[in-house]
Amino acid sequence: xxFLPEEIIRNILxxxxxxxxxxxxxxxxxxxxLIRSPSFISDHLHHSSTHRNPSVLLQxxxxxxxxxxxxxxxxxxxxPLLDSPNTFQIVGSSNGLLCVRIGRYSEFYPSLLxxxxxxxxxxxxxxxxxxxxxxxxxxxxxxGFSPVINDYKVVITYHYLKVINFDPVYPFYPLLVLVYSLxxxxxxxxxxxxxDVVLGYESVTxxxxxxxxxxxxxxxxxxxxxxxxxxxxxxxxxTLIPTPxxxxxxxxxxxxxxxxxxxxxxxxxxxxxxxxxxxxxDGSGASWGKKYSxxxxxxxxxxxxxxxxxxxxxxxxxxxxxxxxKITLLNISANELKVFNISKCGRGTGCGFxxxxxxxxxxIGE
Amino acid sequence: xxxxxxxITVLSSDGDEFKITVSAAKLSKxxxxxxxxxxxxxxxxxxxxxxxxxxxxxxxxxxxxKHAPRANSGASDSDAEExxxxxxxxxKMDVKxxxxxxxxxxxxxxxxxxxxxxxxxxxxxxxxxxxSQIRKIFHIKNDFxxxxxxxxxxxxxxCSFD
Numbered sequence: 001x002x003f004l005p006e007e008i009i010r011n012i013l014x015x016x017x018x019x020x021x022x023x024x025x026x027x028x029x030x031x032x033x034l035i036r037s038p039s040f041i042s043d044h045l046h047h048s049s050t051h052r053n054p055s056v057l058l059q060x061x062x063x064x065x066x067x068x069x070x071x072x073x074x075x076x077x078x079x080p081l082l083d084s085p086n087t088f089q090i091v092g093s094s095n096g097l098l099c100v101r102i103g104r105y106s107e108f109y110p111s112l113l114x115x116x117x118x119x120x121x122x123x124x125x126x127x128x129x130x131x132x133x134x135x136x137x138x139x140x141x142x143x144g145f146s147p148v149i150n151d152y153k154v155v156i157t158y159h160y161l162k163v164i165n166f167d168p169v170y171p172f173y174p175l176l177v178l179v180y181s182l183x184x185x186x187x188x189x190x191x192x193x194x195x196d197v198v199l200g201y202e203s204v205t206x207x208x209x210x211x212x213x214x215x216x217x218x219x220x221x222x223x224x225x226x227x228x229x230x231x232x233x234x235x236x237x238x239t240l241i242p243t244p245x246x247x248x249x250x251x252x253x254x255x256x257x258x259x260x261x262x263x264x265x266x267x268x269x270x271x272x273x274x275x276x277x278x279x280x281x282d283g284s285g286a287s288w289g290k291k292y293s294x295x296x297x298x299x300x301x302x303x304x305x306x307x308x309x310x311x312x313x314x315x316x317x318x319x320x321x322x323x324x325x326k327i328t329l330l331n332i333s334a335n336e337l338k339v340f341n342i343s344k345c346g347r348g349t350g351c352g353f354x355x356x357x358x359x360x361x362x363x364i365g366e
Numbered sequence: 367x368x369x370x371x372x373x374i375t376v377l378s379s380d381g382d383e384f385k386i387t388v389s390a391a392k393l394s395k396x397x398x399x400x401x402x403x404x405x406x407x408x409x410x411x412x413x414x415x416x417x418x419x420x421x422x423x424x425x426x427x428x429x430x431x432k433h434a435p436r437a438n439s440g441a442s443d444s445d446a447e448e449x450x451x452x453x454x455x456x457x458k459m460d461v462k463x464x465x466x467x468x469x470x471x472x473x474x475x476x477x478x479x480x481x482x483x484x485x486x487x488x489x490x491x492x493x494x495x496x497x498s499q500i501r502k503i504f505h506i507k508n509d510f511x512x513x514x515x516x517x518x519x520x521x522x523x524x525c526s527f528d
Binding site: 003004005007008009011012013015016017020022023024025026027028029030031 | 466469470473481485486488489492493496497500501504505506507508509510518522
């Protein structure tokens with residue numbers, strides 16, 4: 001019988017799914033300590049994200065599904081997340097951790113959780129009730145990891161409008177921003193520092209930089225332009241990123257080939273539309289390149305959050321009652337549409353909210 | 367090394383002689399170094415020993431001979447597909463008896479492809495195993511105290527320890 005050296009044991013364990021690793025922690029003390037060690041957790045994450053077929057997480061109402069590369073849904077157990085019937089929204093995913101807001105969308109101070117669905121660890125963020133006057137708009141939440149400081153941060157931005165004579169007055173008031181760090185467990189207030197910009201509700205993190213889509217006011221006229229704001233998770237600075245003019249389109253932020261990318265959606269006549277993929281070639285936004293332009297596609301097909309295995313993930317559902325929910329994948333290299341019926345993942349219109357997700361052992365701690 | 371040599375002879379740790387073609391031997395870095403060494407020149411009759419037992423060496427050489435044409439010339443997609451199927455069949459072997467020996471041999475002979483394949487095979491086998499089955503195949507002694515074991519049972523309610 002061969003007694004395997006540690007190096008080989010490690011190389012076998014790193015290929016296991018989280019479920020089997022959790023079981024393997026019970027084999028002996030040495031394995032338990034090995035599987036718990038930060039270097040193993042990081043090797044395992046690296047192996048999973050480079051060798052496994054990436055999966056996406058789909059939220060439809062109060063259910064979560066992991067879709068594998070063949071679009072087969074596997075329901076995710078959400079019991080650690082919700083004790084009582086409540087509604088939740090996944091707002092971000094990073095290295096196997098999810099940031100979840102509990103409560104209705106209109107709630108100004110929802111409770112926020114960090115959750116690792118694979119290990120079932122949950123941590124509640126400290127309650128956030130910044131004392132500020134004005135009318136709120138729904139808040140935007142970003143979640144991401146910075147390899148520079150080896151830390152995860154949640155960024156919560158509160159929008160306030162100044163109200164004069166019962167009318168909201170533009171420009172938007174400077175944002176109030178709270179940042180929570182997973183390693184310190186503390187929440188603190190920081191400066192937004194970017195003028196005349198209001199952030200949208202979606203953000204994406206690429207290489208330790210969080211990007212938000214938003215709107216920027218033209219100082220001369222009361223019009224608004226599409227804008228992208230970056231947030232460096234390490235030094236906590238916001239910066240306005242120059243973009244090409246997509247003012248006539250709907251845009252979504254995503255990641256493509258490890259760079260920030262924008263999916264622009266143009267409606268044309270005859271119920272057809274066009275999707276373009278733009279990639280930010282440098283870190284500052286000085287150079288953008290158009291990587292892909294689709295053929296004319298039915299206008300019912302709209303891009304959702306992400307690009308997955310070289311395919312733009314789109315909603316393919318007709319937003320009418322009794323229509324079956326569908327996901328349409330638009331292959332970038334082949335310029336081909338593939339439609340998947342997802343009625344297995346529950347009823348209701350629209351395909352739901354989709355984001356990248358890799359199962360990991362990353363701990364959430366105390 | 368003389369270019370006329372097409373196959374070389376090596377000894378297993380059990381002392382048996384094995385022939386391996388030069389192109390197949392190139393899949394292993396240490397064997398490749400040996401090839402460039404004087405050992406295999408025409409006027410040398412010393413046969414090098416590979417620290418791998420005969421049973422394992424047979425399998426390792428079988429793998430090398432199968433993979434050598436592709437590794438040396440590159441292959442089409444259909445060949446790669448065929449090779450993948452062959453790998454799956456090749457890896458259908460007893461874990462304790464031979465798979466772990468293959469793992470050690472692939473590690474010792476720096477054969478990345480075979481090493482990855484064997485690690486993945488071992489990992490796939492572990493997925494369906496209980497904790498005690500894993501202990502058994504890896505020859506690991508349960509060193510948790512009964513209190514710790516009780517605690518583990520509480521922490522892993524769905525987990526089978528037997």
